[in-house]
Amino acid sequence: MKYILTFLFLFLPIVSVLSEQISDFDKVRKGVVQIRTYSQGLDAFSPWLTTGVRASGGTGFIIDKNKIMTNAHVISNAKYIQVQRYNQTTWYEVEILFVAHDCDLALLKAKDESFYEDSTSFELGAIPDLNSSITVVGYPIGGDKISVSRGIVSRKEQSTYAHSEVDSHLVIQVDAAINPGNSGGPAIQDNKVVGVAFQVASRGENIGYLIPTTVIKYFLKDIEDGKYDGYVELGVRTLNSFNNTLREFRKIPKDLNGVFVTKVLKGGSAEGFLKKNDLLLEIDGLPIGRNGTIVLDKDARIDFVEIVDNKHSGEQISFRIFRDGQLITVNFPAKRMDEFTYMRHKYDEPFDYFVLGGLVFQPISRDLLQEWNKNNETQGGSQFLYRFFYFIDDDLCKDVESDVILYRKLAHPINTNSDYFLNMVVESVNDIKIQNIKHFKEIVAKKDYSFVKIKFRDIDVPLILKKEDIEKADKEVQTIYKVGNK
Amino acid sequence: MNSKLLITFIFFASAYSSLFSLETIEDKFKNTVVQVKITTQSPNFLFPWQPKKPQTSGAVGVVLANKRILVFTSLIDYYTSIEVKKFSSYTSVPATVIKMDYESNLSVLEVSDPDFFKDLVPIQFETKIEPFKPVSILQLDNSGSIQNSKGRLTGIDMENYPMGYTELPYLHVNSNEKLDGNGELILDNDKAVGVLYRFTASKNSGKAIPSFVINTFIKQKFEKTKGTVFPFKGFRFRPIPDETTKEYFGLDKKTDGVLVAEVIPYSSADKYLQLNDIILEYGGMKIDSQGYFKHPVYGKQYISFLAHSGEEFGFKMGSKIPVKILRNKKEETISIPLRAFPYKSVKIPYMNNEGKEPEYLIKGGFIFAELSEFLMKEFGTSWRSRIDKKLLYLNDYYRMNKKGDTGRYVLIVQVLPDDSNNGYHSLSFEIIKTINGKPLKSIRELDAAINEGSSLESGEGKFLSLQTENGSEIVLDKSTLKEIDAKIQKKFGIERLKNF
Numbered sequence: 001m002k003y004i005l006t007f008l009f010l011f012l013p014i015v016s017v018l019s020e021q022i023s024d025f026d027k028v029r030k031g032v033v034q035i036r037t038y039s040q041g042l043d044a045f046s047p048w049l050t051t052g053v054r055a056s057g058g059t060g061f062i063i064d065k066n067k068i069m070t071n072a073h074v075i076s077n078a079k080y081i082q083v084q085r086y087n088q089t090t091w092y093e094v095e096i097l098f099v100a101h102d103c104d105l106a107l108l109k110a111k112d113e114s115f116y117e118d119s120t121s122f123e124l125g126a127i128p129d130l131n132s133s134i135t136v137v138g139y140p141i142g143g144d145k146i147s148v149s150r151g152i153v154s155r156k157e158q159s160t161y162a163h164s165e166v167d168s169h170l171v172i173q174v175d176a177a178i179n180p181g182n183s184g185g186p187a188i189q190d191n192k193v194v195g196v197a198f199q200v201a202s203r204g205e206n207i208g209y210l211i212p213t214t215v216i217k218y219f220l221k222d223i224e225d226g227k228y229d230g231y232v233e234l235g236v237r238t239l240n241s242f243n244n245t246l247r248e249f250r251k252i253p254k255d256l257n258g259v260f261v262t263k264v265l266k267g268g269s270a271e272g273f274l275k276k277n278d279l280l281l282e283i284d285g286l287p288i289g290r291n292g293t294i295v296l297d298k299d300a301r302i303d304f305v306e307i308v309d310n311k312h313s314g315e316q317i318s319f320r321i322f323r324d325g326q327l328i329t330v331n332f333p334a335k336r337m338d339e340f341t342y343m344r345h346k347y348d349e350p351f352d353y354f355v356l357g358g359l360v361f362q363p364i365s366r367d368l369l370q371e372w373n374k375n376n377e378t379q380g381g382s383q384f385l386y387r388f389f390y391f392i393d394d395d396l397c398k399d400v401e402s403d404v405i406l407y408r409k410l411a412h413p414i415n416t417n418s419d420y421f422l423n424m425v426v427e428s429v430n431d432i433k434i435q436n437i438k439h440f441k442e443i444v445a446k447k448d449y450s451f452v453k454i455k456f457r458d459i460d461v462p463l464i465l466k467k468e469d470i471e472k473a474d475k476e477v478q479t480i481y482k483v484g485n486k
Numbered sequence: 487m488n489s490k491l492l493i494t495f496i497f498f499a500s501a502y503s504s505l506f507s508l509e510t511i512e513d514k515f516k517n518t519v520v521q522v523k524i525t526t527q528s529p530n531f532l533f534p535w536q537p538k539k540p541q542t543s544g545a546v547g548v549v550l551a552n553k554r555i556l557v558f559t560s561l562i563d564y565y566t567s568i569e570v571k572k573f574s575s576y577t578s579v580p581a582t583v584i585k586m587d588y589e590s591n592l593s594v595l596e597v598s599d600p601d602f603f604k605d606l607v608p609i610q611f612e613t614k615i616e617p618f619k620p621v622s623i624l625q626l627d628n629s630g631s632i633q634n635s636k637g638r639l640t641g642i643d644m645e646n647y648p649m650g651y652t653e654l655p656y657l658h659v660n661s662n663e664k665l666d667g668n669g670e671l672i673l674d675n676d677k678a679v680g681v682l683y684r685f686t687a688s689k690n691s692g693k694a695i696p697s698f699v700i701n702t703f704i705k706q707k708f709e710k711t712k713g714t715v716f717p718f719k720g721f722r723f724r725p726i727p728d729e730t731t732k733e734y735f736g737l738d739k740k741t742d743g744v745l746v747a748e749v750i751p752y753s754s755a756d757k758y759l760q761l762n763d764i765i766l767e768y769g770g771m772k773i774d775s776q777g778y779f780k781h782p783v784y785g786k787q788y789i790s791f792l793a794h795s796g797e798e799f800g801f802k803m804g805s806k807i808p809v810k811i812l813r814n815k816k817e818e819t820i821s822i823p824l825r826a827f828p829y830k831s832v833k834i835p836y837m838n839n840e841g842k843e844p845e846y847l848i849k850g851g852f853i854f855a856e857l858s859e860f861l862m863k864e865f866g867t868s869w870r871s872r873i874d875k876k877l878l879y880l881n882d883y884y885r886m887n888k889k890g891d892t893g894r895y896v897l898i899v900q901v902l903p904d905d906s907n908n909g910y911h912s913l914s915f916e917i918i919k920t921i922n923g924k925p926l927k928s929i930r931e932l933d934a935a936i937n938e939g940s941s942l943e944s945g946e947g948k949f950l951s952l953q954t955e956n957g958s959e960i961v962l963d964k965s966t967l968k969e970i971d972a973k974i975q976k977k978f979g980i981e982r983l984k985n986f
Contacts (some may be wrong), residue, residue: 237956237957239909239958239959240909241909242908242909243907243908243909243910243960243961244906244908245906245949245961245962245963245966246909246959246960246961248961248963249949249951249961249963250961260959262956262957262958262959263956263957276957277959382870382875382878382879382881382882382883383879383882383883385875385878385879386875386876386878386879387879388875389875389876390875390876393956394876416727416728417725417727417728417731420724451730451733451734453734458883458884459747460747460748460761460762461724461745461747464730464731464734465730466730466733469730
């Protein structure tokens with residue numbers, strides 16, 4: 001997943017143009033929008049500071065007469081966004097209606113209705129067939145004007161969306177030269193939008209990806225109630241059922257296929273309904289193969305979780321399973337899994353942090369991990385790394401809501417001897433188990449003690465600070481480093 | 487311009503000085519060092535049924551009394567052949583190893599050819615070192631002739647030698663010349679003060695084993711090939727550096743000490759020291775808040791100096807060391823018998839593998855082995871970023887056994903694909919958590935469980951269930967294993983399916 005970077009695409013026009021297509025294209029370009037974003041991000045390593053204001057460009061398209069669809073990453077951390085269409089002479093300010101970081105989509109609206117004069121509104125099509133051609137329109141680098149390119153649908157599969165780096169949904173892979181700036185642009189087939197250009201593979205040439213209309217429609221349905229809730233998770237790990245010895249041992253009849261459940265994750269939809277060693281045979285009536293795939297359409301078999309991925313919170317999931325020698329049906333509602341939130345990249349909101357005597361604490365997050373990696377601190381960070389990647393799978397999340405890490409210090413005499421504890425995860429403060437950073441702040445803020453004893457995981461010796469020293473140091477740290485607790 | 491002139495001038499000056507000293511030193515010491523040629527064949531932890539390519543390297547051997555030669559253990563580990571050659575001769579003669587100590591990195595060779603030592607002169611190592619002095623460093627070039635390089639001792643500190651779990655004192659050596667750290671003899675005015683075991687050319691600095699450590703080593707009787715004469719203190723400590731921490735642990739401002747942070751099971755300190763004991767005095771010496779005592783000659787040295795290399799204070803293997811502690815805010819003096827580092831407390835070997843090949847077992851195409859840092863290091867120099875983070879975490883925090891436990895982690899290194907193990911072909915570096923529902927603690931235990939009832943043709947007993955850390959189950963059918971193993975052995979050309 002790391003090889004996929006978020007960029008936008010562009011297809012080069014190489015097709016002989018028929019007159020009918022010309023008039024089609026005139027309609028198309030009236031619905032494609034150039035987006036200019038001025039963004040200001042935060043630095044996870046120094047969360048009290050902001051990065052500089054950065055200008056970037058992307059593409060969007062009009063749907064539903066006056067709404068502009070684009071990628072979430074085009075407008076992430078935006079402070080000011082403008083749009084312009086083909087042959088317009090001024091830029092129009094837009095507001096963000098909805099953002100979905102877990103599927104990299106956003107919906108915008110121009111504040112001035114005159115932006116939409118003589119515009120085209122797109123309809124959403126179905127998932128295109130393999131080997132069918134599509135046209136991608138957008139405003140990639142290499143010039144200011146609208147750019148058109150054409151490619152072929154080369155593959156359909158589930159893949160990680162680089163924007164959050166965690167969520168995995170259906171993607172449509174197309175063969176095209178891809179350039180930054182195309183992000184959020186429509187892929188068009190038969191005058192309908194069949195995908196949103198959103199990322200490319202950084203290894204290999206001409207591998208670009210579209211967000212399919214199933215995902216776009218999911219997003220549009222989710223926001224009908226006025227807010228975006230996000231995707232649901234099944235929350236199981238599975239093992240194929242190829243192995244004959246394992247089948248014999250578990251007394252699985254020969255004609256049964258499907259996959260074995262190896263782990264049921266805390267907080268997932270399946271918790272309390274599926275069990276370890278269940279053999280999942282069918283989902284919503286679709287037979288699951290021994291490799292865990294179902295038939296989606298004639299083009300490709302796809303992982304069975306795609307069925308769950310298309311469900312909204314509360315919708316029923318139905319499994320036919322083989323458990324303890326019995327064929328049974330298990331139904332349960334799909335639900336979101338907040339446990340995964342910490343693993344996603346964070347946008348548009350500040351990082352939570354806490355400074356205590358110059359020691360800076362933060363909840364473990366992907367952004368912090370990334371910054372930490374940039375600082376090349378590979379030695380000694382294994383506890384942090386392990387707990388980040390195995391927090392859910394190893395049930396660490398059953399013990400604690402969110403890990404708090406002491407990840408850096410702002411040098412001050414009070415913390416001269418604290419280096420030993422850097423990059424360690426807090427276990428308890430004054431013998432009270434810490435559940436999250438909010439809890440940590442509350443415990444430290446209590447008045448009824450003279451020492452703060454912070455015990456970190458996997459090491460027995462605690463860090464000891466004196467309340468009166470902390471109070472004095474906090475003031476000094478605040479003055480010197482311009483950092484305060486929010 | 488100016489700087490260029492200056493560099494040239496310095497260069498000439500040093501060239502001259504070494505020219506003058508070379509003759510005298512060379513003459514005096516050419517018969518105290520020998521050239522050692524070692525061929526080693528390291529085990530391949532990733533493909534454990536075959537060794538790595540043999541490698542040949544050179545080292546400096548130091549001539550000892552009783553017709554013995556001193557070399558570094560790190561250079562002869564997994565040796566297949568050792569040859570020695572002296573200054574006056576063009577022929578190499580084979581040598582045999584009579585002692586290999588991983589803790590002190592010192593080994594002793596013997597040469598069966600009685601004539602070999604005829605014109606060789608054994609060296610005497612000094613008992614005391616002046617740690618801040620210019621020194622001569624004797625090395626051998628490719629042709630075997632002696633080179634004398636200039637250097638300077640800049641202090642004494644403690645660290646783990648290349649293969650040892652026991653920290654020992656080392657000499658800081660600075661030199662602007664090209665050195666190898668493969669046994670160069672360090673001389674202070676014709677007196678042997680140490681042997682160089684590491685040199686970083688980019689920093690112009692190296693590390694040497696001090697003469698008093700070598701003396702402790704060569705005094706022993708060399709009865710067994712393995713084993714050490716260097717005791718291990720058996721605990722790790724944390725400084726109590728500030729008044730806040732002192733106050734918290736009930737120490738008054740003027741009293742210094744360190745906190746016992748970990749007690750190694752089966753070690754010297756096991757049963758004597760406890761977590762959170764505060765060590766005030768060790769071996770009769772006052773211990774400061776960082777864990778140093780004041781050595782009469784070498785200045786501030788860590789506690790470990792007294793336990794690991796404390797002969798001059800009367801502490802050696804088997805002797806008792808007095809320790810004054812503060813336990814539950816009460817002072818106590820206890821007496822701890824000093825013992826060697828307990829190898830059975832190591833859960834994930836990381837300094838040395840005791841010269842053994844890693845044990846492996848191939849069953850049903852699954853390659854089983856025990857987790858070690860050497861296995862992880864097969865991923866190359868950037869192994870820490872390439873290895874699974876869980877294994878890295880276990881290696882950093884759980885490589886020592888807890889009290890009462892002596893196990894190792896058993897894992898599937900990879901799978902040799904076959905129809906019988908279909909479904910598991912991409913499995914690698916997966917720890918086996920349980921076998922038939924019970925925790926698995928060694929590869930031998932796994933082997934025994936597989937062999938037990940292997941004649942069963944049917945029924946539940948013919949199955950062996952392995953649960954991996956990630957929740958997967960692997961089932962072996964004992965009745966079919968023999969046939970599968972024979973097939974796999976032939977297909978992949980594996981000589982032995984296990985090595986223990």
